[in-house]
Amino acid sequence: MTTPVLSVRDLVVEIPTRRGVLRPVDRVSFDIAAGEILGVVGESGAGKSMTGNAVIGLLDPPARIARGEVLLSGQPIQNIGREALRRLRGKRMGMIFQDPLTSLNPLLTVGEQLTETILEHMPVGNAEARRRAIAALEEVGIPAAAARIDSYPHEFSGGMRQRVVIALALCAEPDLVIADEPTTALDVSVQAQIVALLKRLCRERGVAVMLVTHDMGVIAEAADRVAVMYAGRLAEIGPVREVLTAARHPYTAGLMASTPLAGHGRRRLRQIPGAMPRLGALPPGCAFHPRCDRAEARCRQDPTPRVEDCGGRAACWFPLAAPADRQEAGA
Amino acid sequence: MLAYVIRRVAQSVLVLFVVGLVAFAMFRFVGDPVDNMLGQERTQADIERLRETLGLDQPFPVQYWRFLGQAAQGNFGLSYRQGRPVADILMERLPATLELAFVSGLLALVGGIALGIFTAIRRRGAAANAIMTLSLIGVSLPTFLIGILLIYLFSVELGWLPSFGRGEVTGLGGWWTTGFLTQSGLKALILPAITLGLYQMTLIMRLVRTEMLEVLRTDYIRFARARGLRDRAINFHHALKNTLVPVITITGLQLGSIIAFAIITETVFQWPGVGLLFINAIQFVDIPVMAAYLMLISVMFVGINLIVDLLYFAIDPRLRVDRTAGRGT
Ligand SMILES: Nc1ncnc2c1ncn2[C@@H]1O[C@H](COP(=O)(O)OP(=O)(O)O)[C@@H](O)[C@H]1O
Ligand SMILES: [Mg+2]
Numbered sequence: 001m002t003t004p005v006l007s008v009r010d011l012v013v014e015i016p017t018r019r020g021v022l023r024p025v026d027r028v029s030f031d032i033a034a035g036e037i038l039g040v041v042g043e044s045g046a047g048k049s050m051t052g053n054a055v056i057g058l059l060d061p062p063a064r065i066a067r068g069e070v071l072l073s074g075q076p077i078q079n080i081g082r083e084a085l086r087r088l089r090g091k092r093m094g095m096i097f098q099d100p101l102t103s104l105n106p107l108l109t110v111g112e113q114l115t116e117t118i119l120e121h122m123p124v125g126n127a128e129a130r131r132r133a134i135a136a137l138e139e140v141g142i143p144a145a146a147a148r149i150d151s152y153p154h155e156f157s158g159g160m161r162q163r164v165v166i167a168l169a170l171c172a173e174p175d176l177v178i179a180d181e182p183t184t185a186l187d188v189s190v191q192a193q194i195v196a197l198l199k200r201l202c203r204e205r206g207v208a209v210m211l212v213t214h215d216m217g218v219i220a221e222a223a224d225r226v227a228v229m230y231a232g233r234l235a236e237i238g239p240v241r242e243v244l245t246a247a248r249h250p251y252t253a254g255l256m257a258s259t260p261l262a263g264h265g266r267r268r269l270r271q272i273p274g275a276m277p278r279l280g281a282l283p284p285g286c287a288f289h290p291r292c293d294r295a296e297a298r299c300r301q302d303p304t305p306r307v308e309d310c311g312g313r314a315a316c317w318f319p320l321a322a323p324a325d326r327q328e329a330g331a
Numbered sequence: 332m333l334a335y336v337i338r339r340v341a342q343s344v345l346v347l348f349v350v351g352l353v354a355f356a357m358f359r360f361v362g363d364p365v366d367n368m369l370g371q372e373r374t375q376a377d378i379e380r381l382r383e384t385l386g387l388d389q390p391f392p393v394q395y396w397r398f399l400g401q402a403a404q405g406n407f408g409l410s411y412r413q414g415r416p417v418a419d420i421l422m423e424r425l426p427a428t429l430e431l432a433f434v435s436g437l438l439a440l441v442g443g444i445a446l447g448i449f450t451a452i453r454r455r456g457a458a459a460n461a462i463m464t465l466s467l468i469g470v471s472l473p474t475f476l477i478g479i480l481l482i483y484l485f486s487v488e489l490g491w492l493p494s495f496g497r498g499e500v501t502g503l504g505g506w507w508t509t510g511f512l513t514q515s516g517l518k519a520l521i522l523p524a525i526t527l528g529l530y531q532m533t534l535i536m537r538l539v540r541t542e543m544l545e546v547l548r549t550d551y552i553r554f555a556r557a558r559g560l561r562d563r564a565i566n567f568h569h570a571l572k573n574t575l576v577p578v579i580t581i582t583g584l585q586l587g588s589i590i591a592f593a594i595i596t597e598t599v600f601q602w603p604g605v606g607l608l609f610i611n612a613i614q615f616v617d618i619p620v621m622a623a624y625l626m627l628i629s630v631m632f633v634g635i636n637l638i639v640d641l642l643y644f645a646i647d648p649r650l651r652v653d654r655t656a657g658r659g660t
Contacts (some may be wrong), residue, residue, distance in 0.1 A: 058556055090559030097557075102550035106649055107572045116568075117558045152648040168558060 003074040004069060005175045005208035006055065006093075011033040013047075013054050013066035013232075020280035022279040026232040027306055032208040034175065037199065039223030039240065040212045041255070045274050048212045050180040054078075055210070056095050057085040073175065075265070091121040093176040094169035099185040100161035104153035110164050111135070111149035114171055117222040121172035129231065136167040140197060159190030163197065170201060177202075178210045191215075195222050216259045220244055230251045230288035231276055234307050236314040246315035246322065251288045294318050339640050343633045346511040348399070350629040354622035355398045358392075407623035412615045417623045421605060425627075426508045427497055428593055428604030434520055435528030435593075436586045441531045444578075446540025452566055454544065462536075469533035474592060478599035485522060493519045495601040531585045539580055542574040549573075571573040576647050583639030587632045 013025035024047045032038045033175060040048050053059050055070050057077070070078045072092055077085065083263055088226045089095075097103045114133035116229060118124065124132065130149070140163040162182060169177055179198060183191040199222045202209045219226050219240060227237040228249065236249040247253040254272035274291040277283060285302055289295040291314035298317050314320075383386050386397055401407070446466075450459040469477075486494035498515030500508040510516025546552060547570055555565050565585035594606035601607065605624055610619035644650050 024466050056557060058553065086556075086561070088559065089557055095554070097550055097554055099550060103554045105551040105555070105569050105573070107647065108569070109648075116560065116564065117514050120558075120564075137346070165554070168554070172558075211376055245428035 003032045006032040007071035009069040013050050014066040015063045017057040021168050024232050026261045028234045034208055035206040036044040036224045037202055037211050038220040039207040039226040042229035048229055049180050054179050056093055078113040090172045092174050096165055096179040096182045100165050103165050105305045109150050109152055134173040140167040158186055162194050176208045180212045226302050238313050248319040250292045250294050251318045262273050343637050346633050351399050354625045355395050357618055358623050376649045385435040403417055408619045409618055410620050417619045424605045424608045425586055431523055432590045434524040438528035439531035443535025444539050446536040446659050451540045469529050474595045475599050481522045492522050521602045523596050523602050533581055539578055542577055544571045546573045579642055583635055587635040624657035
């Protein structure tokens, strides 16, 4: 197997506070291969953004990577230093944020922001940088790119601005893109277009994409694999079909049951009772056990399970059975 | 855009009309000009005649209109005290005030912006914290006290710099005098300029710092970092430009008030500018000088405000919204 573009190994992010050390990301591991989209889902506060920021080296102090490894094409980058990390950002890994309205500098033209980024990372002159900037805008589907390159961000609509943001994140041709809820702030009508664009760029360029989202529809549409986070930990990870249709972790199952999914018609939605615990008040053992109807003594007493400790799919001592097993049980 | 400019100019003119009304009211109602101009031995006929010559028998709006017309041509009549045209007296004094205000303003602007950026970028550093603490003193000490402290230290104790006056000045073109060309002139400028500019400098510094910290937290700065841009480009290209947009208005007002604040500094340092002239005019109830000073200061204030507003346009493209620009999806 070829080396994955991104490999995260037992990543721990800590925030020291007066009332103890918080762990918004706790021993999380996953890989993303070239040309693959890993969807990351979970409730607000589950640690999705923290994970993405840790990977790209943009954690806001006092948050910091306390343990674990981030490997970019096999090379560890979690402690290579500020300047070395800066050189990798943009060039080897890009990031797309939630709100295209606030992601672009209002006082600089789209072209200025693009050429500045290209000149920073590529060995080209001004004219060539401008040519590439126009090409980047064309590639993300901005009509009349050559004419609009000197426009300011406010002259574009929300959907167009998110395209510009994507062009900016990709203009220095990174191998990895972290998209943190790239469609959440957009009109429903343009969300699908942006997802389709991301998917196309991923396939055409072989970029590895970490796609953080609340939206199960987006996951079902775009992701190859999906990771489910809960209270800073990875609850489940696997191929998108399997996770969506046959969840192993009770939390994932609960999440699916509470989410309306296209193609499933009218289903009764069931909410998981209770709420995700705050980081400062995590229960011992599996963080989900107080809300879980399958919980047993082991879930409270044993150390927090990781996906790797439980067969590589779900971080659960008593996972739901795989479909094959279920059929056998039913027969 | 043109409509906006026209509206702002109209507002400015309106403000000047109101200030003109106040100045005119001073003439009309503080003391009686006829009393001031005629000696002890006067007859009722003399008074009537003078009233007619001065137009004081006309209705109020007519008088006001004539006053504005005269003022617009720089004609404020004769100083009660010196018996010379007020315009001439003001013109003699104006270069001193303008040079002082210019140097102070430059100090406040350059020093304030540079220190503001520094304290924002190195906000956890010891130097930045020291500057912030010192700036609190700068804001809270009254101007005259700073002036007196500086005089005590640099003139009395150390004897390095003069404590009053403008030093040796050079005439330029017959109507301007400058202290920039002689050593004593430059030396004399230092203490008053610091005294006058310090308060504005600390204000601008604190404002720039607050704005800059705000801007550094925005998504587009985060996104710029995520694209691997250098700190220098992020701080001075992306952040500074956005910081300056809100800073410009306040800064413009501050620079305007430097000219007004100059009254105190000029008094402390016996600086021969219009501020000192005004203070002396008050002592002698020299109404024409007071009124002319009022008009002059307000013209400057309004002018600076207008320039600031137009600068806003130059820097922020969102204000020059071109409504014909297409908005695709
Ligand atoms: N400075 C901070 N101090 C304490 N807790 C923080 C801080 N910043 C973030 N957190 C916590 O970290 C957790 C993870 O946040 P985040 O990664 O933004 O979640 P998500 O993106 O999944 O919604 C949240 O529970 C949040 O409350
Ligand atoms: Mg988030």
